[in-house]
Amino acid sequence: MKKLWIGFSCLCHTFLLTAQAPLTAPLPEKFKDLKEIILVDNFPNPVKATTYENEPNKFFWKHTTSLLSLTENITIEEGGAYLFYNDQWNLRVAYKAKEFAKLFHISKGKMKKGEPYVFVENWRVDPKLFGGWAMWYVIGTTDSGERVFGVGRLDTVGEIN
Numbered sequence: 001m002k003k004l005w006i007g008f009s010c011l012c013h014t015f016l017l018t019a020q021a022p023l024t025a026p027l028p029e030k031f032k033d034l035k036e037i038i039l040v041d042n043f044p045n046p047v048k049a050t051t052y053e054n055e056p057n058k059f060f061w062k063h064t065t066s067l068l069s070l071t072e073n074i075t076i077e078e079g080g081a082y083l084f085y086n087d088q089w090n091l092r093v094a095y096k097a098k099e100f101a102k103l104f105h106i107s108k109g110k111m112k113k114g115e116p117y118v119f120v121e122n123w124r125v126d127p128k129l130f131g132g133w134a135m136w137y138v139i140g141t142t143d144s145g146e147r148v149f150g151v152g153r154l155d156t157v158g159e160i161n
Helices: 002-018 097-104
Strands: 038-043 047-052 055-061 064-069 074-085 088-096 117-119 124-126 132-142 147-160
Touching (some): 038 132, 064 147, 074 097, 088 097, 097 117
Parallel strands (some): 038 147
Antiparallel strands (some): 038 064, 055 124, 132 147
């Protein structure tokens, strides 16, 4: 019995060491070989849920997501969001350039260096109160033709504000 317990303990420890966490899990393959120069920020982060009296069966995680390129003008190619589950980032939604630029009010899909772009009411809404991790991303091309990206992770907490 003691040997069985030791073996089980070692196995559990191995699983804990190899499990991925949202802040350390590898990024999806689509970002491989791209340079990360776009800042993506979510505020507040972490974010707790809120409720409304007139919508008692919904929880709202109210936050904004912003984009900023400090060094280059960037033409948007695509953007979207991933959710973290099963120890990896899983695509939730991918927007084409025009749709993504509209969400962030990026005129003609062209980010100007030093100019912040904000998706103001980028809220998570759910009938259940539970936490989770999301990651917004953007991919674009600089004026010199280099493909670049940015990601911003968001912790939505399973608690009410």
